[in-house]
Amino acid sequence: MDKSLRLSMSATVGEAKAAVTALLLDQGFDIRERSDGLEADRTPAPRAKATKRPATRFRVRFSSAPDGAIVDVEPITGAPAVRTTVAMMRERLVKKGLLSAEPDAEAHAVERDGIDADAAGDEVPRRADGDETADFWPFDQLTSPVDAPAVRAATPPLNALAVVSLVLGALAPVGGIVTGAIALGHIRRTGERGRGLALGGVVLGSVLTTVLSVSIVAAVGLLLVPSGAGTPNAAGEPAAAAPASPTATVEEGASSSFAPEVGQCFVKRGAGEIGEANLVDCGVPHAYELYEQFSLSGDEYPGDDLVARDSVGGCRDRFADFVGMDYDESRLELVYLSPTVKEWGRGDRIVSCLLADPDASVTGSLRESQR
Incomplete structure (x- = not known):
């Protein structure tokens, strides 16, 4: 038996058969089960057919050995290409730890240009144009970008949220x-x-x-404006409008009469509302925990975009001090409450930073949780 066509594997016969089958399928072979092992064949690509290279076909037999399993490969057609295939299998099985590198492995190694030590003395056929070429190519040369179907990268799924x-x-x-x-x-x-x-x-x-x-x-x-507002009074001066009562400003569902404090926890209501109605003890399952508050600066309202940017940035900067790890490395999410333009006009500059676990409710505080 040609040593270059025999593999001594440190595995059971069943494991050896599974590993060899996977490697041959990966190289593009069609595999058929036989009573004494496997039969593999691969038809050349269209351009390879034009050079009249034969199909690669061989049998693989498995037998038990004291230290594992013996794999014998018997060429049927395309013997040089079979030796190439076995050499590639040998290299990959060594990397997988299923085959010990043999002392004379290099004597049977097949060069990547398609010619091995045993085939070096074979006659090299000539193409019609006079160039010399081997009568076989390694698998990665059997097809080219022209022959092979286009392989498209897998498109990541669309996030449903x-x-x-x-x-x-x-x-x-x-x-x-x-x-x-x-x-x-x-x-x-x-x-x-x-x-x-x-x-x-x-x-x-x-x-x-x-x-x-x-x-x-x-x-x-x-x-709230009375019906007589804006009309002249007896003195010829406009009547003063009745003062409007305070109106509720909604920010994430919280009214201006409720001021959340650091350390408070809230269950989820609607689309993530925060208010007295969903304030709970942190010892029971909850959705949000208020971990920090800070003030924005400025006399004039800077606009929604700048308020959002400064709020997110401030909450991110204070995230690690509370959780114990950086926000970019954590699986926790942060939610913030920032002042509206009307609240800003009343002097409210407070931003509240809240933690949330997007995958489950939380019981207890997330302080130093390092999650």
Whole structure:
């Protein structure tokens, strides 16, 4: 038996058969089960057929040995290409730890240009154009980019929350903001598609929230103005309008009369609302924990985008001090509450930073959890 066509594997016969089958399938061979082992064949690519190279076909037999299993390869057609295949299998089995490198392995190694030591003395056929060429090619030369079908990289899946955030951004703006923020965190960790959709949900939800807030404040103001307001009084001066009562400003569902404090925990209501109605003891399962508060600066309201940027940045900077690890390495998410333009006008500059586990409810505090 040609030593270059025999493999001594440190595995059982069943394990050896499975490993050899996987390697041959990986090299593009068709495998058929035989009573005494396997039969493998591979038809040359179209360009290879044009050079009249034969198909590569051989049998593989397995037998037990004291230290494992013996694999014998018997060429049927295309013997040089069979030796190439066995040499490639030998190299990969050594790397997998299933085959010990043999002292004379180099004597039977097949060079990558397709000619091995045993075939060096074989007659080298000539093509019609006079160039010399071996009567076989290694597997990676049997096809070319022209012959081989195009291989496309797998497209990452679309994040479902990103789609939901865009829909909620139009139908339930606050839900679009919260869902979009969570989706962006998932996409950052998993590499899924949909970042544009999630950003669209956040932006659309923010815009509609601002518009709805202004509309509600304007409507309430009109309802509170007395019918005689704006008409001249007896002295020829306009009558003073009755002072408007304070109106509730909604930010993530929390009214201005409720001031959350560091250390408080909240269960989830609706699309992530925070308020007295969902305030709970941190010892029971909850969705959010308020871990830090800080103030923004400035006399004039800087605009929604700058408030959002400074709020997120401030909460991220304070994340590691509470959790015990950097935000980019954590699987936890952060949610923030920032002042609206009306609250800013009343002197409110407080930003509240909250923690949330996107995968499950939390029992107890997340301080130094390093999650």
